[in-house]
Amino acid sequence: MLAMHAPDGFLEPGVAAVTALASLAVMALALRAAGRDLDDRQVPLAGVAAAFIFAAQMLNFPVASGTTGHLLGGALAAILLGPWVGSLVVGVVVLVQALVFADGGITALGCNVLNMAVVPAFGGWAVFQLARRLLPRSAGGVVGATAVAAGASVVLSAAAFSLEWLFGASAPVPFDTVFGAMVGVHALIGIGEGVLSAMVVSAVLAARPDLVAGARDLAPAQLVDRPRVSARAFALGGIVAAAATAAAVSQLAADDPDGLERVAIEQGFADQAEAHRLAGSPFAEYATRGIDDETLSLAVAGLAGVALTLAVGGGLVVAIRSRPRAVV
Amino acid sequence: MGGGLRHRGALHLLVERDSPVHRARPEAKVVALVLFAVALAATPERALAAFALHGAVLALVAGAARLPAGTVRRRALVALPFLGVAALLPFAADGPRVALGPLAVSEDGLWAGGALAARAVLGATAAVVLTATTSVADLLAGLAHLRLPRVVVGIVASMLRYLDLVADQLHRTRLAMAARGHDPRWLWQARPLAAGAGTLFVRTYERGERVHQAMLARGFTRRLPDLRPPPAGAPAIGWAAALAPALVSLLVAVGAILR
Numbered sequence: 406m407l408a409m410h411a412p413d414g415f416l417e418p419g420v421a422a423v424t425a426l427a428s429l430a431v432m433a434l435a436l437r438a439a440g441r442d443l444d445d446r447q448v449p450l451a452g453v454a455a456a457f458i459f460a461a462q463m464l465n466f467p468v469a470s471g472t473t474g475h476l477l478g479g480a481l482a483a484i485l486l487g488p489w490v491g492s493l494v495v496g497v498v499v500l501v502q503a504l505v506f507a508d509g510g511i512t513a514l515g516c517n518v519l520n521m522a523v524v525p526a527f528g529g530w531a532v533f534q535l536a537r538r539l540l541p542r543s544a545g546g547v548v549g550a551t552a553v554a555a556g557a558s559v560v561l562s563a564a565a566f567s568l569e570w571l572f573g574a575s576a577p578v579p580f581d582t583v584f585g586a587m588v589g590v591h592a593l594i595g596i597g598e599g600v601l602s603a604m605v606v607s608a609v610l611a612a613r614p615d616l617v618a619g620a621r622d623l624a625p626a627q628l629v630d631r632p633r634v635s636a637r638a639f640a641l642g643g644i645v646a647a648a649a650t651a652a653a654v655s656q657l658a659a660d661d662p663d664g665l666e667r668v669a670i671e672q673g674f675a676d677q678a679e680a681h682r683l684a685g686s687p688f689a690e691y692a693t694r695g696i697d698d699e700t701l702s703l704a705v706a707g708l709a710g711v712a713l714t715l716a717v718g719g720g721l722v723v724a725i726r727s728r729p730r731a732v733v
Numbered sequence: 734m735g736g737g738l739r740h741r742g743a744l745h746l747l748v749e750r751d752s753p754v755h756r757a758r759p760e761a762k763v764v765a766l767v768l769f770a771v772a773l774a775a776t777p778e779r780a781l782a783a784f785a786l787h788g789a790v791l792a793l794v795a796g797a798a799r800l801p802a803g804t805v806r807r808r809a810l811v812a813l814p815f816l817g818v819a820a821l822l823p824f825a826a827d828g829p830r831v832a833l834g835p836l837a838v839s840e841d842g843l844w845a846g847g848a849l850a851a852r853a854v855l856g857a858t859a860a861v862v863l864t865a866t867t868s869v870a871d872l873l874a875g876l877a878h879l880r881l882p883r884v885v886v887g888i889v890a891s892m893l894r895y896l897d898l899v900a901d902q903l904h905r906t907r908l909a910m911a912a913r914g915h916d917p918r919w920l921w922q923a924r925p926l927a928a929g930a931g932t933l934f935v936r937t938y939e940r941g942e943r944v945h946q947a948m949l950a951r952g953f954t955r956r957l958p959d960l961r962p963p964p965a966g967a968p969a970i971g972w973a974a975a976l977a978p979a980l981v982s983l984l985v986a987v988g989a990i991l992r
Contacts, residue, residue: 412815412853414774421774436882448884449948452891453899453941457934459892460899464907464930476930485934497888504763505746505872505893507811507860510853511770576845578825600920601927608931616938 410502410517411566413510420573425515431523432496438489451486455494458482459501461605477594479525480558481602484533484551485609487618492526516569524565529558533619544610544628547620551606556592556599563591746808746864753970754798754866759875761975762863768979769859772986778848780989787855787985790978791862798866808861815853822846869893891944899937906933 416424439451458478478498483491496518502508509517536550567584574583609617614628749755754762769791776783795805823833826842833843864872873893877886906929917923945953 410814412812412849413770413856414776414852415815415849418774436884439884448887449891449944450938450941451888453895453937453944454934455888455892456895456899457937459896460903460933461930463900464903464926494888497885497892500885501889501892504766504860505864505869507808507857507864510774510856511767511860512774512856576822576826576849577828577839577841578822579827582825597920601923601930604924604927605931605934608928609934612932612935613938616935 410509410521411513413512415510415513416516416569417573418512420569421512421516423515424519424569428496428515428518428523431527432493432518435489435493435496439493451490451494451497454482454486454490455497455501458495458498462498476601477521477525477559477562477598478602479522479562480529480533480551480555480598481605483526483530484554484602484606484619485617488526488530490618491530492522495522495526498522520562520566520569524562525558528561529554530619532557532561537619542623542627544607544614544620544623547610547617547623548603548607551619552599552603554599555602556595559591559595559598560588563587747868748798748800748804748865750799750866752798752866753974754794754862757866757970757975758972759867759871760878761875761970761972762867763872763875763879765976765979766859766863768976769982770856772979772982773852773856775983775986776848776852776989778844780992783985783989784848784851784855787851787982790982790985791855791858794978795858795862798862800862800865805858805861805865808865809854809858811861812853812857816850819846819850819853822849891941895937895940895944899933902936903930903933 458481461476461478461481464475479491479495482495485491486494499509499518499521500514503511503514503517533550533554536553537546540546540549564584564587567580567587570578570583571580606617606619610620610628614620614623614625620628769787773787776787795802822845823838823842826839826845828839828841830837831840831843867875873886873890876889877883907926910925910929915925917926
C-alpha cells in the first residue's frame with residue numbers, strides 16, 4: 406500500500422494529465438463493455454459490488470504474528486466480475502475515496518485509477534488467463550490462478566507506479582530506488598493479496614460458481630473437483646510467485662534500457678540518477694555493484710528488494726514471536 | 734489505508750449548518766475543489782507564501798461554512814500516510830545535502846517532501862470541506878449535472894447507499910468469529926475470514942439482484958430520480974461566488990510560477 410494512493414502534486418502535471426486521459430479512455434470503454442455485459446442491472450449490481458470491494462479494503466487480515474494488512478481487490482474484482490466491470494467498479498471505488506473520503510488527490514485521480522483499478526484488473530486478468538492455461542481445468546485451477554493473478558497484480562501496480570515516477574517524479578529519488586522499494590515491498594503485500602483473493606474466490610465458487618466471471622467456461626462437473634490445498638502450501642506458492650513476478654517485471658521494465666535512458670535524459674534527471682546510483686540507498690548499490698548490464702541490474706534490484714523485505718519482516722516476526730503472547 | 738473516516742460511513746459526513754458554503758451549488762463546489770487541487774499541484778515547491786495563501790483561502794472557506802475545526806482536522810487525518818511518504822523523501826532523494834539537526838538530508842528532497850505534505854493536507858482538507866457541506870444526494874446531483882455518465886452516478890449512488898450495510902455485515906462477521914475464539918495471527922489462519930468475505934460477496938450480489946427487482950417493480954427506467962428536497966430558505970449561491978476562492982488560489986499559483 407506504500408503510497409499507492411498518490412496525493413495531489415505527487416507527480417508532475419504532465420504525467421497526471423496523461424494518466425488521467427488513459428484512465429478516462431479505459432473507463433469509457435469499460436462503461437460500453439459493461440453495458441453490453443450486464444444490461445441495466447449494472448447500476449445496482451455494480452454499486453453493491455463496489456460497496457463490497459470498499460468493505461473488503463477495510464477488512465484487516467493477519468499477515469504474520471499479529472500484524473495485519475488489507476485487500477486491494479483489483480484482481481479479485483476482475484476475476485469475480487470480469488475485467489471490464491471489475492475495473493469500472495474499482496475505478497468508482499477510487500473516485501469515491503478521493504471525492505467523498507478525501508483519500509488520494511483529486512489531480513492524482515487519473516494516476517490512482519490507472520494504478521489501483523486499470524492495471525490490477527487487466528494485468529491481473531491477463532495473468533489469470535495465462536495461469537488458467539497452465540493449471541487444470543477445475544475449480545482448484547481457478548483458485549490457484551486467482552492466487553497467482555492477484556499476487557502479480559499488486560506487483561504490476563507497484564511497477565506502474567514506479568514507471569510514472571520515472572516520467573514525472575516530484576522529487577529527485579532515483580528510479581532504481583523507487584522501483585526496488587516499491588516492487589520489493591509489494592511482492593510481499595502481493596502474497597497476502599494472492600492468498601486472500603484465492604480464498605474469497607474459493608468460497609464464492611462453493612456457493613455460487615455462476616458469480617465467478619473467471620470460471621464461466623467450466624462445466625458443473627469440472628467445478629465439483631475442488632482439491633483442498635493447505636493454506637501453508639498456498640503461502641509458499643505465493644512467495645515463489647511474488648519473487649518470480651518481481652524478477653519478470655524488472656526484465657520488462659528494462660527491456661528497452663536505451664528508451665528509458667532517453668526519456669530520462671529528456672526529463673533532465675538522468676545525470677542525477679547516474680551520479681547517485683553509486684551512493685545513498687542500498688538498492689542503488691545493489692543495482693550497480695559490479696553489474697554494468699542494465700537489465701540484470703534492475704532484476705537484481707527487484708529481487709534484492711524482495712529478499713531484503715523478507716529478511717527484515719522475518720526478523721521482526723521472529724523477534725516478536727519469542728515473547729509470550731498477550732492475552733486479548 | 735484504513736482511515737478512521739471510512740468506518741463512519743458516507744451518509745453521516747454532512748455537518749448541518751446554514752452557511753453560504755452549504756447553500757452553494759454542489760456542481761460549483763465540485764468544480765471549485767478540482768480547481769483548488771489543480772492550483773495546489775501547480776504551485777512550485779519552494780513557494781512557501783503561496784502555500785500559506787492556499788491555506789488561508791481554505792481556512793476562510795471552512796470558517797465561512799462554520800465547520801468545527803476539530804471535525805475537519807480529524808477527518809483530514811486521512812492524509813496521514815502521505816505525510817509518512819513525505820517524511821521519507823528528504824532521506825531517499827539525492828542532490829546537495831543540508832543539515833537538519835544532527836542529520837544530513839537532501840535539500841531537494843526536503844523541499845519536495847514539504848511541498849508534498851502541504852499539498853496532501855490541503856487537498857484532503859478541501860475534500861473534507863466539500864463533503865462536510867454537501868449532502869450525498871446533492872453531491873450526486875452535482876456530479877450528474879457535470880455530465881458524469883449517469884450509469885456511473887447510479888453506481889456511486891447505490892455504492893454509497895449499501896456501503897455502511899456491507900461494512901457492518903463484515904464487521905459483525907468478524908466480531909462473531911472473535912467471540913467464538915477465532916483470533917488469526919498468521920496469514921494461513923485467515924481462511925475463515927476470507928471465506929466469510931466470499932460469502933459476503935455472494936450475499937451482497939444477491940442483494941443487488943433483489944434491489945434491482947425492487948427498483949424495476951417501482952418503475953425504474955435506467956435513470957435515477959432526483960430525490961433532493963426543493964431548496965428551502967435563502968437562494969443558492971451562484972457559480973461566480975462559489976468558484977471565487979478556488980480562482981484566488983489559481984491566481985496565487987500562477988503568480989508563484991511567474992515569480
